[in-house]
Amino acid sequence: MTAFDASVEMRPKLVGQRVKRTEDPRLLAGSGRYVDDMAPKGLLHVAVLRSDQPHARIRSIHVGEAFTVPGVVAIFDAHDLAGDIRPAIPASRMKGYYATPFRPLAEGKVRYVGEPVVAVVAESRYAAEDALERISIDYAPLPFAGAKEEAAAGDAPLLHEEAGTNVIIARTFARGDVDAAIAHAAVVVKGRFRMTRKTPMPMECRSYLAEWDRRREALTLHSSTNIPGIICDVLGACLDLPGHRVRVVAPDVGGSFGGKGSLNHEEMLVCVLARKLERPVKFIADRMEDLTAMSQAFDETVEAELAVDGAGHLLGLKADVIGDIGAYSIYPWTGALEPVQVVSFLPGPYRMEHYRGRVRGVLTPKPPTGPYRGVGRPTSTFAMERLMDMAARNLGLDPAEIRRRNLVTAEEFPYRTGSGIIWDRSAFQDCLQGVCALVDYPALLRQRDAAHAEGRWVGIGLASYAELTGIGSRIAVAPGMPINTGTETATLRIDATGAVTAAFGISSHGQGLETTLAQVVADELGCRMDDIEIQHGDSALVPMGTGTYASRSAVLGGGAATKAARVVKAKVLKAAAFLMDVAVEDLEAEGGIIRARSSNATITFRDVAHAVYAQMGCIPHAQREDLVASESYDPYLGTACASTHLAMVEIDPATYAVSVTRFAVAEDCGRIINPLIVDGQVHGAVAQGIGAALLEEVVHDDTGQLLTASLADYLVPIATTMPEIEILHVEAELPDTIGGFRGMGEGGTIGAPAAIANAVADALAPLGIEVDTLPVTPERLFRLVAAARNATSD
Amino acid sequence: MKPARFDYVRAESIAHAVEVLANAGGDGKVLAGGQSLMPMMNFRLVKPSVLVDINHIPGLDRIELGPGAVRLGALVRHRMTAQDLQVARHIPVLHHAMKHVAHLTVRNRGTFCGSVCHADPAAEMPMMTLLLDGTIHVASPHGTRTMAARDFLTGALTTALAADEMVTAVDLVPPAAGTGWGFEEFSRRHGDYALAAIAVLMERADGRVRNPRIAMMGIADTALRLTAVEAALAGREGRAHVFDEAAELIVASITPNTDLNASADYRRHLAGALARRALSQAWDRAGALSGGDTP
């Protein structure tokens, strides 16, 4: 059975090739256009005075002589904006959830260090920062619980009194009788796993420029967002503007990884200020502001118990997850996005009957957590894959073997997990076998054993996982969220010159979608890639488009593009058939040329377009159609994307530094549109996973202050951190999506932390050390080893 | 992150520079490479009223080998120190240490003297200056003076430099012929500030350690010269257990800070581990130089 679309399969012209990116020349020549590259006439700059308190009532704000600073135009606090903008409400249908209102500036009290309180508008950022130094805020400090466990307690001080609790998210997923499974299991392993807080840290900081058009009374926001459609809709609602008077444009965007995928205080702020002042207003976050106040990531503790029978088959899993979601439930995803995903995905790609996962999302005085590459699954995979290795060790099984015995097999698809996720047609087993073959796993084990014999700390770690990508309308990307994330629209047009324009609601910010979607359109339409312009990142392009997130754009955008291209192609061929006086069935198109199979007569797209649009009467008016189409695509269920990662590490016993000496990935992302781009996505995501495993950690101290406010303190991988990454693409039976595409791009961040944690634990197995907290820093390893040695000497 | 307002003066000469500093009444700052100063100004942690740019003062960008000392002028960039053949020949331990100084682009601008003046407790140049019995040459409107490195470095990011003074050069004493060296540094990533580092010099005669010199950084408010350990090591046999003892002495004698990256306990462990390695390296190299004098 072939699941893919035959028309693509028969003419694989561009899809599947290592096509060089169309984005690159402008970005390489310094001709890209990021938000901060724009400077309209009359531009004003904003600097923001931020809370230095984790939780405090604002008694008063003293602006004092700030107005006398040369260049200062205006100063605003929340009172000055009352009536100009409504708060955004991150709604969800989840039971017992409280949607924290989200405002441009703190009103009444502050809830985290870094929350915006006062905005200074000036002729330059330099002048605006001068004014900040002259403003003082009188705070009445309020008690707070910084740790999520304390904040969840019944008597904890409340961040949002209206909620009546800090625990605004509580859910349980269950199937079967996990307690009985645990009670009767041959082996039960358990642990308390903690994935610390991260920050997405895209290279371009958050950047916003709002322009108010006095003539149309219309607002344009240029934003470094990856969800322009969603931002446009919420701003329209908050500012009381209809859709045709508010537009959000994301030009070139310097990475996001999720950090630019939510509504930001400052995004609202520049819009309301531009309308008030009737001048363009720009806010460019500096790095300290991004590290302090961009949406952050992960930060869960997972207490889990895994029951296994004597042959290493999984019986049941019980987990209690508590997620620190920060001070606000983020718009639009809510604070449930990250922790709920942990319990949804915790059972992993494995066959297992009994499951109970309980999750709580707790408000704490920290920046809100939001989407970050992998969402929830880096934590769930870390916990589950550690438990798998612990069970294997307990049973004397090889880690690869216990996975082989439990990964869902091709015959079992579709398989519903204990949390209700449906896995279908994905190369779970093939990826495990593939990665082992790629690295010659038995040889690697011998290498490790030889190193152990020399007393060296060398270890190998595996991590298998699956993710849902290209999710359609059956489930919302975030739990209970009333926004349609399941469809995507493409509007395709051929103009009188024969040029093809394909417009989307997606918003590429480094993924190369201008290239990959052009490959899809060119193949489907039969035109040249050079004739196509892909437009994206602009809320005005299509009636409804949400953006690029959750590994959806190739699946949904590619599907919509394919459908629209088919409609337009039919129109082109119909016109060509008339012009050439042949039957439409006789025609085929390739490289911009339409050819009659019977006669070899040809006509170009350009000539057809000219005839349709420019030559009046050339085509009888009853038959003439514009060469346009707008189609949407909804993959409904979405696709599963599977992978196994393998890491080999060596730990320096003197410094406790972990070096990653080998890293291999076998992954199944369906039909690959562009292997060059897929490899790049894997490399980049693995780098972020290695960062999460070894380096990256946002640290707030006991007083709620951020200790990692510079890039000298928040450590991300550099070139010397990274090993060469070996990749094997496994193409299993293709999913039931148009084109056979699966989403990809997040996986590296999901698998790498677990693989490295397992490798480190393997290296230290002679000492009986288990890794339960990431990143596994030299400091943490030092403590683990010291504790293990003390335990042995006792 | 934009600097606060300041006046900028491009100094024509040392005399001009110190005159501007004197007139600034304590609020002046010297701008050389700017690789430490400018970040602090961008964060507005430092807000000088006057910035004295010494980059155009002639004659300060030289490395000169004089009798008994190598002199590095105030505009000697890290890149120049790293590539200087006289440094490589006469002070190989410094040549090696330069590989650990930040990254190549930072080395293009950052200066040896600037790093010593910045006095970061986890930067290499103050430690190397201590190790190499450095002398700091200082100018002010009242004339010039010299200070021993140990008197110059007074604490974390603080020195004995007066408000109207600038460092014009640092003299380093090259080790005697036959001296072995060891250098060990550990940082979270290549080029980051060190969690701890150690530099060692020693000579070797009759199977014994002679004239050991040991400097460390990252383990106190300033870089340290470990004179007590040097005294305990001098004259001892060059054997592994002796170096272990010296390392233990180091661990026992330091009181490192706990910070984001490392606890005091871990730093103590690290200091001992790096010391063992560096002491052995120095001994082995000294052996190589003195021609097969093995214990």
Place this chain on the structure above:
Amino acid sequence: MTHAMTLTVNGLTYTGVVDARLLLSDFLRHELGLTGTHVGCEHGVCGACTILLDGRSARSCLTLAIQADGATIETVEGLGRMSDLGRVQQAFRDHHGLQCGFCTPGFLMTITDMLRHHSLDSDAEIREALSGNICRCTGYQHIVDAVRELARERGPLK
């Protein structure tokens, strides 16, 4: 306090008046409109703002505009144009050495310096040469591939 200055950027000479505190990065971007140089951290860690100052790579965020008085500056705009990419730019395109493109100009300028002045004979040397520039997209592998090819073309440093 403002100062008159003259400098050469990508072969063109500019004369003007700048505030003492204006950073070179802001001067290039907002005064000269050369927005190819990007600002990623303003504390000298990320390398996105790297330019060549008198032929050597430098952080433009840690340099005052006035310090460039009399200097020769090269920025990414000087390496080549969209229709006529320079060699380093082309190698990045061939090897997919960029994704979002924000760190890219800093890498291109750093590599230009390294190709002129530094040994790049092994992957270890290449990675060390790149270690002062942060890329959050690529995991560095394709950048290393591009530099390996460039270093091979260049041959051993004389």
